[in-house]
Amino acid sequence: MNPARRRAIYERFRAASPEPRGELEYATTFELLVAVILSAQATDKSVNRATRPLYQKANTPQALLKLGVKGLEQFIKSIGLYRTKAKNIIATCQLLLEQHDGEVPRDREALEALPGVGRKTANVVLNIAFGEPTIAVDTHIFRIANRTGLAPGRDPRAVEQGLLKFTPDEFKLHAHHWLILHGRYVCIARSPRCGECLIRDLCEFRGKTAEDPAKAGLKKA
Numbered sequence: 274m275n276p277a278r279r280r281a282i283y284e285r286f287r288a289a290s291p292e293p294r295g296e297l298e299y300a301t302t303f304e305l306l307v308a309v310i311l312s313a314q315a316t317d318k319s320v321n322r323a324t325r326p327l328y329q330k331a332n333t334p335q336a337l338l339k340l341g342v343k344g345l346e347q348f349i350k351s352i353g354l355y356r357t358k359a360k361n362i363i364a365t366c367q368l369l370l371e372q373h374d375g376e377v378p379r380d381r382e383a384l385e386a387l388p389g390v391g392r393k394t395a396n397v398v399l400n401i402a403f404g405e406p407t408i409a410v411d412t413h414i415f416r417i418a419n420r421t422g423l424a425p426g427r428d429p430r431a432v433e434q435g436l437l438k439f440t441p442d443e444f445k446l447h448a449h450h451w452l453i454l455h456g457r458y459v460c461i462a463r464s465p466r467c468g469e470c471l472i473r474d475l476c477e478f479r480g481k482t483a484e485d486p487a488k489a490g491l492k493k494a
């Protein structure tokens with residue numbers, strides 16, 4: 274894809290949503306970190322359902338440590354992999370208190386040293402909480418980058434590198450949210466909604482679905 278087309282794609286996203294926001298609910302950087310750890314292989318909605326009552330009870334490393342692994346499990350057991358996540362979150366609280374005065378560090382290496390925090394989680398926290406121009410590549414962004422031709426790559430790391438290289442600086446802060454929301458609601462995995470896609474004419478995907486289902490003789494769902 275050529276640079277002009279990439280720029281045009283981001284300009285469309287920006288015009289449609291100048292200040293995009295993710296769907297995880299949080300009030301502090303620590304709450305965001307815990308929510309992102311919980312969101313691995315889970316929907317944001319399911320995470321929000323669990324964290325609303327959790328954060329009423331405990332929303333600091335000290336309070337979560339007091340709750341303990343078993344206590345935390347009671348709040349998050351509707352979320353996949355909750356036992357592992359509970360263990361990781363409690364261990365992360367311990368480390369935050371021991372090494373970072375209970376604060377979430379603004380540093381990739383320190384973030385990735387926390388249990389349950391990989392590159393993607395670190396990227397999300399750096400981007401959303403600290404305004405760093407990182408682009409976390411999840412399943413949606415991986416799919417869109419490849420489908421559209423925005424930044425094709427064989428694995429998430431290659432796509433991340435491509436997006437960082439090809440995305441003009443002025444769009445980097447919001448690229449993560451634009452792409453993730455587009456993948457969640459329009460460019461969905463099984464059957465992308467190309468007919469209602471705002472970048473349809475710019476996207477290079479060869480298997481686009483019909484622009485007008487009626488014209489194509491298809492019934493609207």
Ligand code: SF4
Nearest residue numbers: 460465467470473476
């Ligand atoms: S045109 Fe279709 S494949 Fe391309 S980005 Fe839009 S929804 Fe996805």
